[in-house]
Amino acid sequence: xxxxxxDAELQDLLRSDDKEALETIYVQYKNEFxxxxxxxxxxxxxxxxxxxxxxxxxHHNFVNSGLVLTSSTIKTYLxxxxxxxxxxKLKEAQKTLNVEIEEKEYAExxxxxxxxxxxSIALSAHLDTISESCRKVLELFYYRNLTVExxxxxxxxxxxxxxxxxxxxxxxxxxxLFKKV
Numbered sequence: 299x300x301x302x303x304x305d306a307e308l309q310d311l312l313r314s315d316d317k318e319a320l321e322t323i324y325v326q327y328k329n330e331f332x333x334x335x336x337x338x339x340x341x342x343x344x345x346x347x348x349x350x351x352x353x354x355x356x357h358h359n360f361v362n363s364g365l366v367l368t369s370s371t372i373k374t375y376l377x378x379x380x381x382x383x384x385x386x387k388l389k390e391a392q393k394t395l396n397v398e399i400e401e402k403e404y405a406e407x408x409x410x411x412x413x414x415x416x417x418s419i420a421l422s423a424h425l426d427t428i429s430e431s432c433r434k435v436l437e438l439f440y441y442r443n444l445t446v447e448x449x450x451x452x453x454x455x456x457x458x459x460x461x462x463x464x465x466x467x468x469x470x471x472x473x474x475l476f477k478k479v
Contacts, residue, residue, distance in 0.1 A: 305367075305371050305372055308322070308323060308372055309360065309365075309366065309367060309372065312356075312357065312360035312361070312372075313360050313361065313364055313365070313366075315361045320353070320357055323353070323356075323372060323376070324353055327373055327376060327377075328346075328349060330373075331345070331349045331352075331376070331377065331380055332345045332346065332349065334377065334380070335348060335349070335380070335384055338384050338385075338388060339388075340384065340387070340388075344387065345384075348380055348383045348384055348387060349380060351383055352376055352377075352379040352380040352383055353376070355379050355383075356372075356375060356376050356379055420476065421472075424472055424475040424476065425472075427475065428468060428471055428472065428475075429468075431464070432464070432467075432468035432471065433468075434453070435449065435453075435461065435464055435465050435468055436465065436468055436469070436472075438452065438453075439465055446458040446461045446462055446465075449461050
């Protein structure tokens with residue numbers, strides 16, 4: 299296999315699973331790809347590993363899918379696969395970096411009580427007895443931490459004063475339910 303074979307001839311040989319054509323491509327573009335990968339901060343070991351994976355993927359696409367490149371060269375296609383694999387590797391490395399944390403930074407937390415308190419159970423029961431609109435306003439304000447203005451936008455209340463007064467009435471209703479117990 300000569301190094302001066304045209305791209306179309308190399309594609310034909312790759313589709314026919316010619317190992318010499320694959321070797322020619324491997325040798326021809328390896329150093330150039332390794333230099334390309336250095337732009338992304340990869341060391342030679344990882345760049346070589348990615349290059350080999352890209353070669354395998356390219357070979358697989360030619361042999362198994364009968365790939366025909368009409369708008370790009372083998373080199374462009376190979377480097378495109380390689381770039382995708384480089385970016386994937388960098389993304390995985392970034393995730394790994396974010397996850398690696400020394401244990402010394404955190405104190406161990408023990409949870410003493412896993413069952414809800416009587417007060418929590420009572421609150422839940424009382425919330426079931428108040429109106430749907432009260433429950434919704436209290437949930438939006440206290441559980442979801444929305445502002446009064448945000449609640450106006452999400453609901454059918456005309457302004458913030460209406461929401462404030464409704465919230466106040468709902469809290470009074472809950473307090474009276476707690477006092478009865």
